[in-house]
Amino acid sequence: MSDQVEEVKITWTGRIRNRAEKNLPYDRLMPDTQPAYVVSWIYVAGVLTIAALAGIIGSGVILTFKGPTWWHTSASGHFVNSLHFWSVQLFFIFMVVHLWGNFWMAAWRGGRWKTWISGLVAFAVSIGAGLSGYAIQTNVDSQWIAFQAKDGINATGVGAMFDIANFGQMMMFHIFLFPGIISLVVLAHVVWVRIKGVVPPIDAAKVEAAIAEHAASTQAGA
Amino acid sequence: MGFITTPLGAHYFQWGWFSVSIGNIATISAVVALLVLAIVVPFPKEHDVTPIQREQDQA
Numbered sequence: 001m002s003d004q005v006e007e008v009k010i011t012w013t014g015r016i017r018n019r020a021e022k023n024l025p026y027d028r029l030m031p032d033t034q035p036a037y038v039v040s041w042i043y044v045a046g047v048l049t050i051a052a053l054a055g056i057i058g059s060g061v062i063l064t065f066k067g068p069t070w071w072h073t074s075a076s077g078h079f080v081n082s083l084h085f086w087s088v089q090l091f092f093i094f095m096v097v098h099l100w101g102n103f104w105m106a107a108w109r110g111g112r113w114k115t116w117i118s119g120l121v122a123f124a125v126s127i128g129a130g131l132s133g134y135a136i137q138t139n140v141d142s143q144w145i146a147f148q149a150k151d152g153i154n155a156t157g158v159g160a161m162f163d164i165a166n167f168g169q170m171m172m173f174h175i176f177l178f179p180g181i182i183s184l185v186v187l188a189h190v191v192w193v194r195i196k197g198v199v200p201p202i203d204a205a206k207v208e209a210a211i212a213e214h215a216a217s218t219q220a221g222a
Numbered sequence: 223m224g225f226i227t228t229p230l231g232a233h234y235f236q237w238g239w240f241s242v243s244i245g246n247i248a249t250i251s252a253v254v255a256l257l258v259l260a261i262v263v264p265f266p267k268e269h270d271v272t273p274i275q276r277e278q279d280q281a
Contacts, residue, residue: 039267041260093249097257 023195031194037201042105045098046193050186052094055087057179064175068138088130095123107199115192122185128162129178135170146170 009015034043062080063071071077099119108116135146149164163169223237225244233244 039265041263041265042257045256045260089249093253093256096253097260100253100257101260 024191028197029194034198035200035204037204038198042097042101043198045094045101049091049094049098050190052087052091053182053186056084056091057183059084059087060175060179072139088133092126092130095126099123102199105199105201109199109202110196112192112196112199115189115196118185118189118192122182122189125178125181125185129174129182131164132170132174132178135164136167136174 009018059080063084066077066080071081102116102119131145131149135142135149146164146167150159153159153162153164162173224235226234226236228234235242235244235247
């Protein structure tokens, strides 16, 4: 590729394709091996968060079709409602473990700031999604939460756009806007991880140099 | 320092100005425990590895 002149495209689709081919070839988009330092449970927290998100969306779709009467009164409705709730708990638990793990390994190094910021946005929007979900349970609990939260939301100055006492708005935010934003941000987050690769540990260069030196001395001795 | 129960039945731990519900502190503790376990528990070795890992294993 290096001895070829890159063709300049005049269409936006062509420019996007050129850029994707350069930054995200198939072996980087769908890698089947990872560096040695990825052999750690801390690197699993991110994919567990995505698995929990899939559980949230899957159970949420069923709740959307069946409706509040079903999830309040039937045994199967209670079950799917609980699946939705506990998927959210796992989502936040794994996301926080993923956040802390990456914070302590300074995962924004090596030009990965877009990955870090997109994770921050996903976390912030998830809090809004969680709060709007609590507000649309259609029970006394949701009334209590909405009317307790409205003063806090108003104090932040966004109450005119985020009116937690407005059931219709919270419903649309919860089942369309926030899941849509989170899904797109998570997709971008994963693509940026693929483009830059998994962040190495802070001392990775030192460890790899020591391993290479050890391998060289072993070969010299043999 | 001690535990209190609110009229609605929620249990809280209080120490001076510090106050946290038992449910919240249990969740936070679980997340901290998960983080520590993720760092200290070894990952299974039977996965495909890079040349660096193979050299390390052979050394």
